Amino acid sequence: MDATIAQKGPYAVELEAGKEYYWCACGKSKNQPFCNGSHHGTEFVPKLFKAEETGTAYLCGCKRTKNQPHCDGAHFKI
Numbered sequence: 001m002d003a004t005i006a007q008k009g010p011y012a013v014e015l016e017a018g019k020e021y022y023w024c025a026c027g028k029s030k031n032q033p034f035c036n037g038s039h040h041g042t043e044f045v046p047k048l049f050k051a052e053e054t055g056t057a058y059l060c061g062c063k064r065t066k067n068q069p070h071c072d073g074a075h076f077k078i
Helices: none
Strands: 011-015 020-023 047-050 055-059
Antiparallel strands (some): 011 055, 020 047
């Protein structure tokens, strides 16, 4: 089963170095691109990651990236 496409493009978000985040892998979160627990009862699990640096990051919105949680351009193939 494929994840729900939250949007056909990345989310530009501000991250803080050393802080942990949970990226939504199911596409159902109302707090995109971050998890809000909407995956419960599905096969999807959010991706825990730690920001390597403070600044803008581009997190996948289509949920098809091979480089979770970062956008790899997969949305161009949808």
